[in-house]
Amino acid sequence: MNKLKLSALAAGVAFLGGAGFLLNGLPTSAEASEMTVYKSDSCGCCGGWVEHMRKAGYAIRVVPTDDLVPVKIRLGVPEPLWSCHTAVVDGKVIEGHVPAAAVNAFLRAPGASRGIGVGGMPTGSPGMEAPGYAPERYDVMRFGPGAPVPFMTFVGGTAVRS
Template identity: 80%
Template sequence: MNKMKIATLAFGAVLLGGAGFLINGLPTVAQAADMTVYKSDSCGCCGGWVEHMRKAGYAIRIVSTDDLMPVKTRLGVPDSLWACHTAVVDGKVIEGHVPAAAVDAFLKAPGASRGIGVGGMPTGSPGMEAPGYAPERYDVMRFGGSAPARFMTFEGANPVRR
């Protein structure tokens, strides 16, 4: 083969590869992440949070349990952040009604934190939407290795700039 044919073939391969990215888009954290969620079958707000995460692109596997205490203890979730469900994604722990935007940001952020969580059940957080009630402002906390610290602040499912 002469140099011209090789150059033409190489250019064609680059063009086809670029077309693949245009058609499929760049992969995102959510497209690549499988999430395991530990929750009770009877909890409706947990189901709402799972749907929020599915809409954000996460593949969800549910482990049904009515005794979450051993799960939270094994995964190192601080008592102050305990909520009604616990998830694991890419080896990191997500506790409670954490918005998908915070999960995405946390999975992209370098660091040794074990996980993030929202203690309790803030009104307006994903799964806790209540028509006619204003969403609360709440903090998503980073934990593991030291005392929990603020990671992001939200009002409902929307990040709040500080």
């Protein structure tokens, strides 16, 4: 093999290796998944949560609706976890103001659970940030067969237990 062909081969190998290195910095398959969010067009806190998920790398499709009850019932969300919006990603349900860190962790290891959710609208959770108010401690609950169980605990957007 002459020097020119050897140099071209070495450059190609270096390029492919560098491309592989760069691709490792892109979102994982869970983070790059398309998420469908059912929410009211007029809800600002839901819009804040959608932006939080977009910043985490999710492609979002919003389905506007003013009647979320049939959506929650169809998707099997336990009533104590109902919040102001419901999302579906990779066949799993995300209810309410769940931080992206919890969504990512859940999608990596969902088990038999149908989804995760945060009941109500805890102050400081994604989309519910309120300057001048202390963020609340809240649990992200895993649900599916049986009663919901704690999955992760947060104060505002920061995980304090998983």
